[in-house]
Amino acid sequence: MSLTQTSTGRAIRLEGISKTWGDTRALHDVSIDIPAGSFTALLGPSGCGKSTLLRIVSGLEQASGGRVLIGGQDVSQMPADKRELSMVFQSYALFPHLSVAENITFGLRTRKVPRDERAKRLDRVADLLGLGDYLSRKPAELSGGQQQRVALGRAVIAERPVCLMDEPLSNLDAKLRQTMRTELRALQRELGFTMIYVTHDQVEAITMADQVVLMNGGKVEQAASPRALYERPATPFAARFIGTPPMNVIPATALGEAGAKLQAQAGRRLLAGLRPEALHPCADSALRLSVTGAEYLGADALVQGRLGVAQVVLRAPGHALPAPGETIPLALAPRDLHLFDAETGGRIPPSDPASLLVQAGIPAGPTGAAAPFIQHEDH
Amino acid sequence: MQKRQWIHGWLLVLPAMVFLLLFTHVPALTTIWNSFFSTPRGRRPSRFVGLDNYDRLFDDPVFWKVLGNNLWFALGTIPVSIALAIVMALFVNRAFTGRSLVRMAYFTPTVLPLIAVANIWLFFYTPGFGLIDQLLGAMGFGQTNLLGSPDTALAAIMAVTIWKEAGFFMIFYLAALQSIPPQLTEAARIEGADGWTIFRRVTFPLLMPTTLFVSINAVINSFRLVDHIFILTNGGPDNASSLLLFYIYETSFRYWDTAYGATLTVVMLALLCLLAIGQFFFFDRKVHYK
Ligand SMILES: Nc1ncnc2c1ncn2[C@@H]1O[C@H](COP(=O)(O)OP(=O)(O)OP(=O)(O)O)[C@@H](O)[C@H]1O
Numbered sequence: 001m002s003l004t005q006t007s008t009g010r011a012i013r014l015e016g017i018s019k020t021w022g023d024t025r026a027l028h029d030v031s032i033d034i035p036a037g038s039f040t041a042l043l044g045p046s047g048c049g050k051s052t053l054l055r056i057v058s059g060l061e062q063a064s065g066g067r068v069l070i071g072g073q074d075v076s077q078m079p080a081d082k083r084e085l086s087m088v089f090q091s092y093a094l095f096p097h098l099s100v101a102e103n104i105t106f107g108l109r110t111r112k113v114p115r116d117e118r119a120k121r122l123d124r125v126a127d128l129l130g131l132g133d134y135l136s137r138k139p140a141e142l143s144g145g146q147q148q149r150v151a152l153g154r155a156v157i158a159e160r161p162v163c164l165m166d167e168p169l170s171n172l173d174a175k176l177r178q179t180m181r182t183e184l185r186a187l188q189r190e191l192g193f194t195m196i197y198v199t200h201d202q203v204e205a206i207t208m209a210d211q212v213v214l215m216n217g218g219k220v221e222q223a224a225s226p227r228a229l230y231e232r233p234a235t236p237f238a239a240r241f242i243g244t245p246p247m248n249v250i251p252a253t254a255l256g257e258a259g260a261k262l263q264a265q266a267g268r269r270l271l272a273g274l275r276p277e278a279l280h281p282c283a284d285s286a287l288r289l290s291v292t293g294a295e296y297l298g299a300d301a302l303v304q305g306r307l308g309v310a311q312v313v314l315r316a317p318g319h320a321l322p323a324p325g326e327t328i329p330l331a332l333a334p335r336d337l338h339l340f341d342a343e344t345g346g347r348i349p350p351s352d353p354a355s356l357l358v359q360a361g362i363p364a365g366p367t368g369a370a371a372p373f374i375q376h377e378d379h
Numbered sequence: 380m381q382k383r384q385w386i387h388g389w390l391l392v393l394p395a396m397v398f399l400l401l402f403t404h405v406p407a408l409t410t411i412w413n414s415f416f417s418t419p420r421g422r423r424p425s426r427f428v429g430l431d432n433y434d435r436l437f438d439d440p441v442f443w444k445v446l447g448n449n450l451w452f453a454l455g456t457i458p459v460s461i462a463l464a465i466v467m468a469l470f471v472n473r474a475f476t477g478r479s480l481v482r483m484a485y486f487t488p489t490v491l492p493l494i495a496v497a498n499i500w501l502f503f504y505t506p507g508f509g510l511i512d513q514l515l516g517a518m519g520f521g522q523t524n525l526l527g528s529p530d531t532a533l534a535a536i537m538a539v540t541i542w543k544e545a546g547f548f549m550i551f552y553l554a555a556l557q558s559i560p561p562q563l564t565e566a567a568r569i570e571g572a573d574g575w576t577i578f579r580r581v582t583f584p585l586l587m588p589t590t591l592f593v594s595i596n597a598v599i600n601s602f603r604l605v606d607h608i609f610i611l612t613n614g615g616p617d618n619a620s621s622l623l624l625f626y627i628y629e630t631s632f633r634y635w636d637t638a639y640g641a642t643l644t645v646v647m648l649a650l651l652c653l654l655a656i657g658q659f660f661f662f663d664r665k666v667h668y669k
């Protein structure tokens with residue numbers, strides 16, 4: 001069923017947003033482009049400024065600098081209630097004294113939507129979210145998941161072109177979170193609004209979003225599709241943040257001869273990034289891992305070891321666990337080697353790593369497996 | 380074992396119960412008992428008179444006068460002081476410099492003893508020299524005697540009471556406001572509610588438990604607070620500013636008509652009980668408890 005024929009998402013553009021509170025600098029020159037009708041996740045560790053950015057978009061907080069554009073219009077000075085957006089809070093922020101129906105239609109009442117129109121829309125939203133049986137209950141008489149749906153209902157009933165969500169699933173248990181992820185994504189596609197979704201959970205961001213904005217310390221580390229974020233991380237931080245277990249980021253010299261050559265070619269010190277799933281045991285290689293431990297996970301295992309002096313982890317099949325003390329030769333496909341400038345942290349496209357690695361005696365093996373949660377399609 | 384626990388429990392409650400009985404319940408019952416007897420005078424001991432005292436009460440114009448006064452007093456002071464308390468609490472609940480100073484200033488009238496408060500206001504009200512007359516005089520108006528004229532004496536007393544009570548109630552509202560999560564107002568704002576709508580549909584309903592508590596206290600206080608009458612008007616002129624409790628005091632301890640005093644007290648107790656019960660039932664439908 002379609003709830004909205006009229007409303008479609010609006011593009012959002014953030015230009016050089018900064019925010020300071022006295023001496024603390026929460027956001028620093030953040031610029032993001034969010035296409036109309038897309039699902040954008042703001043991802044990052046705790047305290048990196050995700051909520052602050054979302055509140056600046058909503059108008060609940062004023063930026064110290066920069067501009068917010070919604071649908072091409074500069075709304076930086078516009079109060080929250082004029083920006084035509086809805087918001088789901090982490091704590092849901094349901095009105096405890098109002099029934100579910102009153103909570104959902106709160107915004108329609110403040111905007112003077114006639115009574116029969118309100119009832120019609122409430123019916124549809126209650127249907128869509130499966131809340132029909134709870135409309136007369138108070139929020140305190142609902143489970144966490146039901147409360148969450150009420151908050152969603154309040155956000156979507158007004159059919160606003162933009163919806164903001166601040167960690168809406170973080171209070172739910174793992175199983176419910178999984179279901180709600182799918183439902184939320186489906187709802188967003190169906191209604192077609194532009195979504196900005198704050199989360200600190202990389203799985204949530206990567207499974208739901210069209211675009212992931214990875215933030216760190218008040219700055220944007222990388223804004224890209226989930227796939228690009230995984231396959232071409234722009235910084236060592238992005239490389240370590242996405243993927244479980246995280247990418248091994250080690251000094252290039254730990255790769256032996258090949259690393260030395262790469263550095264000589266680039267003319268500066270480099271960091272090499274190797275995904276645990278990109279390293280494969282093989283018959284013979286110049287790249288040799290001395291195993292220090294292993295963690296059996298069933299289908300596969302995580303093997304810890306050392307390349308030169310650097311600690312690395314690799315994902316190996318669960319049936320052939322190496323013992324500590326063993327040395328295993330490793331294959332590495334050139335396209336799975338990520339290089340970063342050791343000083344600036346910028347990504348460096350390797351000039352011709354294929355020949356370099358082979359010359360140095362590192363076979364290619366199969367190219368790196370994707371993280372288990374990303375569907376791999378050919379391109 | 381069961382029985383020992385039972386005894387233990389009662390022993391623990393005993394001290395509190397003894398005091399409650401001794402100083403609250405026994406006197407209350409004695410009062411009711413006394414209201415059926417006549418006042419002992421000289422060598423004439425008190426004797427059982429049945430409902431005579433209550434008959435007299437119904438025919439006593441002063442009783443009806445002070446009861447009416449008390450009604451006006453309650454109607455005049457309670458809504459105003461509650462409204463004032465909410466406005467002040469909303470005001471000092473925001474962040475601004477000197478906030479704690481303003482909070483303290485609002486609370487000062489509550490900290491002061493009522494006698495001191497009355498003295499301050501006596502200075503305001505003094506005909507000719509008082510602050511009010513000085514201000515009026517500067518503007519070219521004549522002299523007033525707010526406490527001395529029957530038309531204004533009660534209103535003058537009410538002003539003092541509001542001034543004193545509003546700050547006290549503000550503290551409760553401030554505490555209640557601070558327990559409302561700020562996300563609720565933010566959510567309402569996102570949903571297009573302006574300041575007044577947020578107050579009417581979110582803040583005020585969430586303050587209902589506090590309003591219930593405060594209004595019961597206010598009703599009780601409106602029957603209980605008489606200290607300032609002693610200083611300001613002594614109930615006069617012509618009982619214009621006398622309240623029920625003040626009349627009880629006068630009857631019992633100035634004219635020593637203890638039996639009639641007891642009768643008046645019984646009526647007042649019954650009235651207070653009814654009001655408290657009524658308020659609970661009235662508000663119960665409208666109050667959302669968390
Ligand atoms: N009102 C405020 N006053 C001062 N500093 C603040 C305020 N709000 C947030 N900050 C600071 O701004 C930074 C970013 O906060 P923000 O709430 O945006 O983080 P976040 O990314 O949402 O974190 P989390 O994932 O824990 O919710 C933090 O360092 C925080 O201490």
Ligand SMILES: [Mg+2]
Nearest residue numbers: 050051052166
């Ligand atoms: Mg946050």
